[in-house]
Amino acid sequence: MKINNKILFMFLAVLTLFTSCDKDDELNYEKREIVESTDEIDLFMKDHFLDKYNCAIRWKWDDKFVAIDYYVSPPMREVVIKTAEMVEDFWVNPFIESSEGGKAFIEKNFPPEIVFIGSEILNQNGTETLGFAEAGVRITLTEVNQFDLKDEKWLKTQLHTIHHEFTHIVHQTYKLPNGFEKISGSFYSGNSWTTLVDYQKNAKGEVLRDEDGEPIFDHSPAIKRGVTTAYGTTNEFEDFAELVSNFIITDADEFNDTYLPVSDAEIQEAVLKVYNEIIAATTEEVITIKMEAFYAAYLEGKSIEECQAAGDKAVSEYAIKKSVEKSDELRALNSGKIIIKEKLEMTKAYYQNNFDVDLENLRDIVQERIVNAQKGEE
Amino acid sequence: MKNIFSFVLLSLVITFSACTDEFENTFDKSLEERVAELNTNQVDILADAEYGWIGYYSSVETMGAWPVLMNFTKDGWVKIKNQIVEIPDEYGKLFTVIPGLSNELSYNVNTTQTTNLVFESGCVFNAWHAIKVNKPTANGGSVAAPLGGGEFQFIIKSAKPDCVILESLTDKGEFKTELILRKAKEEDWFFDQDKTAEMKRVLTDGATSDKYFRAISIEGKDFQGHLRVDSDFRMATFDYLDKDVIKSIPRRIAITNDGFVLMDSLRIDETTQVAKFIYNQENDTYTSEDNGVKTKIEYSNRPGIIYFPFVDEWGTKNGENVDCTMDYSVWNLYNGIVSNDFYKLCKTVALSDGLRNIDFYMNNEKNPSGSPTTITLKYNKLVLPPFGYRNINVDIPVEVIRKEKTSVTFKLKDDYRKAFEADIENVELIDPESASELIEVLTDEQGFYLLPDIYQSGSGEPYQVVLLISVANPEIRFVTEYLEFLKSTK
Incomplete structure (x- = not known):
């Protein structure tokens, strides 16, 4: 009897499920009528991003793009189109101009959504988030209300975010080298x-x-580990994104000096320079070392010549100590730089062979634009 | 078996009655229609104000507010204009943190859990978000950190044709930014920054006098009180006696072209509630007629209430009778609560470390042959062998060169150096040069507020003593004495 009851209940339940809602029933829901915006900013975005790259620029405030735990501001209208033009000039167009492959690459991989935030994103613990990419589909740019192309620091921060996050999209789509x-x-x-x-x-x-x-x-601690920045040591993906973005936004000479290895002869030259500078120095520190040794010898009843020799010897020993420290430091850095160079060469080949993108050419175009922006030139 | 049939019957009824061809709304309209109508109604109220709305805004509780004007259109646009916001940095230098902006941007009204007004692009509210102030660090230093707040999403708490009340959607904690909008007049849109600056100066320093205090009086009432203002931070404190208890009530204010308004009205007694004061240049007064009660603020050398100190440099309260709000966690902003008047007085405290207090012995005008007018310096912390610590008095002859009720300016007589040297007991202990700081203070043209009293000499002859309150030792509490004094001088 109990079994019969159970079967009956199951039957009724199934019957209820399949009959309670008829698929032909019309839901009493009115579809929202979408009116195309005539706002000049929206029209610009449609022409420059939506129609070309199927990308929506989210510039009006919509709380679904930022978690409620963050403190943020929407962008001022005055900076929205300028920021979009910066995206074109320093990101899209350099890819297009770098090669045919670069054009196809950017068109194919351009994110479907870019969000502009006026302020920094302040986390509740007081730290700031500069920007982020989500699942290869959305890049968020912050602090656009500070728009100033002549402000190199601001511009490079924006470009760092753009190229860092776009590099994430690349490896999320194609995997790492x-x-x-x-x-x-x-x-x-x-x-x-x-x-x-x-x-x-x-x-x-x-x-x-x-x-x-x-x-x-000071990126030295990270460089010694073969990574360009401390953040890049998080994992291989951040390492890759930091390497590519820093390569593109950093002046070529500065990048080479900071991140690429030098020869043993250059290290020896740098060490010798340290030694010679200390020997020739008249700084308070060096004079103190010399005088203390001089005075100690004097108290021992040494002659003036012997006291002077004791002072010179103390300085020489100090210079040698500092030279050895410098040598150790440079060699530790160099071992990391060798690793960075290896990864950079691998990355360049990856872009070239897979996408026909010449990273050096791309870097030169971006750098030229950064320099021109500082001069106030387009 | 009977049960089974019952179940079957019940289930069939449920099954075939669960869906009908048409869903019947609980109300006359669908949910979407009702939400849309609600939103439209709010937009209509916002947009129907011919000259828009005026409100007063700041993002934090520790400062007053600045005027903001808004004019909405029904198709989703709003014009926003704001008064320049200038706030002093840690060195007291004024700097502009928000320029006078005039923005036109889109807005939307939406309803989720609440009906909200959202400004879709950056404007003055977001400029507040960008303000950074120096905040203390754990190691005793300071760091530029966001002031906090800066809201651009508001819950519409109430919307009526003459008043709209907005509340921050995202503020966390107890303090929620509230923005009360009232209908603006056409002339409100013409911010006269110079006029505002002049109103600020008047509120800070007095328009036509160098008097420190703003005494408050209420027509037809026995009321004693005064106003202290920090106009930079738009904070005002009303000090008054309420049944012999000192009340000290801080209020956030906004400076307008014709005076100032209180963000929250202040109820002083059953019938007196003030919210807005208008400045009258002719007689240099502020007046309020809120609730039909005439309240006046006029400049005076006589403080309505004195207690010392109100909030000391560590932010502690002075005595249980002081009813004030003090958040020590925002110590870098506590200037906003302690008034400039207080500092004007306190600057004269910065005398030699050993100076305990100064008594001023006024020559009895009815007895010209009596003791000359002198200032007596009372030192402690001086070791005088073989007695150890003891008080030392030095009499300095002074000349009264201006006397106005209870305010007076002194001039030290040329022979003040001799006064030190003539005091045989102390001549080796007190360097006359150490009095240079005192001289600077005493010759301050702003004068001092004095506490007169009657003492008796050893022979029983009364003489007048005047204490300079402005040079008191910080450890001395004056509350009791002043209450007595105020009562005796009514």
């Missing part, structure tokens, strides 16, 4: 990357700051 992740495999440290953040300091150990009062990063 074969073997890239193995080169620095053991050096990736996940969220511990913050322990590698360091700042440049002067001889007194004081942190150097730029004209805005912001501390200037």
Whole structure:
């Protein structure tokens, strides 16, 4: 009897499911009528991005693009078209102009959605998010209300975000260059990357700051690990994105000096320079070393000549100590730079062979535009 | 078996009655129609104001507010104009943090859990978001950090043809930015920045006098109080006696072209509630006639209430009778609560470390042959062998060169150096040069507020003593004495 009841219930349940809603029933829902915008900004975006790349630029505030936990501002109308033009001039057009392959590459992989945020994205813990890419479909640019192409720092921050996030889209679509992740495999440290953040300091150990009062990063700890920035040590994907974006937005000479290895002869030359500078120095530090040695010898009853020799010897020993430290530092950096160079060459070949994109040519075009922007030229 | 038939019958009824051909709305209209109608109604109210709306805005509780004008159209556009916002940095130097903006941008009204007004592009509200102020760090330093707030999504709490009340959609914590919009007049759109600056100057320093205090009086009432203002941060504090208890009530204000308004009205007693003060240049007063009660603020050398200090440099409250709001976590902004008047007084405290207080012995005008007018410096922290610590008095002859009710300016007589040297007991302990700081203070043309009292000499002869309150030792509390004084001088 109990079994019969169960069967009956199941039968009724199934019957209810299949009969309770008729697919022909009309839902009492009124479709929202979509009226095409006549806003000049929307029209610009349609012409320049939607029709060409099937990309929607989200510039009006819509809270679905930013989590409610963040503090943000929408962009001012005045900067929206200018920011879109920057995207064209410093991202889209350099790819198009770099080669036929570059044109096809950018057209094929351009993200379907770009979000403009007026302010930085402030997290509740006070840190800032500069931008992000989501699943290869959306790139978010922040701080567009600060738009100023002549402000090199702002411009490079924007371009860094753009090229960093676009590089994520590339590897999310095509995977990393074969073997890239193995080169620095053991050096990736996940969220511990913050322990590698360091700042440049002067001889007194004081942190150097730029004209805005912001501390200037010292990438040495990351470079020694064969990665361009501390953030790049998170994992192979961030490493790849940081490498490509830094290569494109950094002046060629500066990139070579900072990230690429030097010869042993150059290291020796740099070490010798340190030694000679200390020997010839009249700084308080060197004079103190000399005088202390001189005075110690004097107290021992040595002659003036012997005291002078003791002072010179102390300075020489100090110079040797500093030279050895410099040598160790440069060699540690160089070992990391060799790794960076290996990954860079692999990445260049990856872009060239798979997409016919010459990264060096692309970099030169972007760099020329950055220089022209500083001069106020288009 | 009977149960089975019941189940079957019930199930069939449920099954065939669960869907009908047409869904019947609970209300006359569908959900979408009702939401759309609600949104349209709100838009209509916003757009129907001929000259738009005026409100007063700032993003944080620790500052007052600045005027913002808005004019909405029904097709989703709004024109926004704001007054320049200038806030001093940590060095007291004024700097513009928000220029006078005039933006035209799109907005939308939508209803989710609440009906919201969203400004879709950046405008003055977002400029607030960009303000950075120095905030303390754990190691005792400071760092430029966002001021906080800067809302551009508001819940429409109430929308009536003459008043719209908006509340921040995203503010977290107890303080929610509220923006009350009232219908603007055409002339409101012509911000006269110079006039606003003049109104600010008047509110800060007084228009035609160098008097410190703004005494408050209420027509027909026995009321004692004064106003303290920090116009940079748009903060005002109303100090008054309420049944012999000092009330000290801070209020956020906004400076207008003709005076100032309170963000939250202040109820002083059963019938007196003030919200707006208009400046009258002719007699240098502010007046309010809110609720039909005439309240006047006029400049005076006589403070309505004195307590010292109100909030000390560490932000602690002075005594249980002081009813004030103080958030020590925003210490870098507490200037907004302690008034400039207070600092004007306190600057004279910065005397030598050992100076305890100064008594001023006024010559009895009815007895010209009596003791000359002198200032007595009372030092402690001086070690005088073999007695150890003890108080030391030094009499300095001064000349009264201006006397106006209770305010007076002194001039030290040329022989003040001799006064030090003539005091045989102290001549080796006090360097006359150490009085240079004091001289600078005493010759300040702004004068001092004085507390007169009657003392008796050893022979029983009364003489007048005047205490300069402005040079008091920070440890001395004056509340009790001043209450007595105020009562005696009514």
